[in-house]
Amino acid sequence: MSISEYDGWVARASTTSDVFNAIAEADRREILDVLMTGEMAVGAIVSDLSMSQPQVSKHLRVLSEVGLVRCRADGRHRLYRLEPARLRPLHDWLAKYEQMWNARLDRMDDYLQELQQQGEPQ
Amino acid sequence: MTANRHGSAVVELPDDLSVLITREFDAPIALVFDVLTKPEHVSKWISPHGCKTKECSIDLRVGGNYHYSFVTESGTECSFRGTYLQVEPPIRTVETWVFEGRPHLPAVETVELREAGGVTTLTNRMTYRDKASRDEEIQHAQGGQDGVGESLDQLEDLLRSLLDPAGR
Numbered sequence: 001m002s003i004s005e006y007d008g009w010v011a012r013a014s015t016t017s018d019v020f021n022a023i024a025e026a027d028r029r030e031i032l033d034v035l036m037t038g039e040m041a042v043g044a045i046v047s048d049l050s051m052s053q054p055q056v057s058k059h060l061r062v063l064s065e066v067g068l069v070r071c072r073a074d075g076r077h078r079l080y081r082l083e084p085a086r087l088r089p090l091h092d093w094l095a096k097y098e099q100m101w102n103a104r105l106d107r108m109d110d111y112l113q114e115l116q117q118q119g120e121p122q
Numbered sequence: 123m124t125a126n127r128h129g130s131a132v133v134e135l136p137d138d139l140s141v142l143i144t145r146e147f148d149a150p151i152a153l154v155f156d157v158l159t160k161p162e163h164v165s166k167w168i169s170p171h172g173c174k175t176k177e178c179s180i181d182l183r184v185g186g187n188y189h190y191s192f193v194t195e196s197g198t199e200c201s202f203r204g205t206y207l208q209v210e211p212p213i214r215t216v217e218t219w220v221f222e223g224r225p226h227l228p229a230v231e232t233v234e235l236r237e238a239g240g241v242t243t244l245t246n247r248m249t250y251r252d253k254a255s256r257d258e259e260i261q262h263a264q265g266g267q268d269g270v271g272e273s274l275d276q277l278e279d280l281l282r283s284l285l286d287p288a289g290r
């Protein structure tokens with residue numbers, strides 16, 4: 001393939017990976033889980049999780065940078081909400097790969113069942 | 123007895139270098155281990171439907187090599203090989219892994235099994251040299267979509283047998 005095609009391809013992969021990086025961290029995934037229930041202030045997220053406020057704020061900053069959460073001011077509070085559409089490319093990106101593994105493990109599963117129905121050879 | 127299908131595999135990216143695949147099987151751990159490591163078993167399921175197993179050799183000991191390959195209906199041979207780094211029946215093997223179609227993306231594969239209540243959970247962790255390699259490997263599963271280029275189209279043809287074994 002030509003160099004320019006290669007560049008575009010790598011760039012796309014790494015853009016998607018920013019979202020990957022953001023959710024690679026277990027604490028950040030927990031925050032996303034909590035935000036699935038709806039819009040929340042930092043304090044409410046802190047009280048739901050065993051993390052300090054500075055930790056939560058730091059993670060929220062990372063999640064905001066990649067667009068996984070959006071923030072708006074409500075009086076003195078800043079409210080955070082999940083931006084589920086941003087998870088979509090991630091899902092799509094992995095879907096084909098997941099299909100490949102599923103096909104392979106389905107074959108293995110079928111074979112295991114076949115063996116067991118035959119009554120466990122040796 | 124009718125075995126249960128334990129749903130689909132869960133694919134996760136636990137860190138920058140790895141892909142972690144988890145799947146449950148309704149079978150005892152010893153049998154799952156055999157099916158993963160004995161050539162007479164592996165040759166029965168490793169090849170996608172419509173592909174013909176060509177090679178399946180497994181020397182299951184530390185430093186031993188394995189090699190399996192299959193030929194797609196269009197005649198493309200897909201070959202995978204590696205060397206065992208750890209062998210601990212029936213709970214773990216660690217091996218190098220390379221798909222000869224993409225020799226620049228070698229990985230270390232860690233296969234672990236645990237059994238609870240007659241259900242065996244398989245975790246397969248593929249660890250690449252760097253994040254770019256891992257992402258490239260996943261990207262390959264996308265095939266040639268978005269007009270990435272002809273060489274990826276060829277790769278897609280090659281991968282289609284892996285991705286979509288049932289339909290052609």
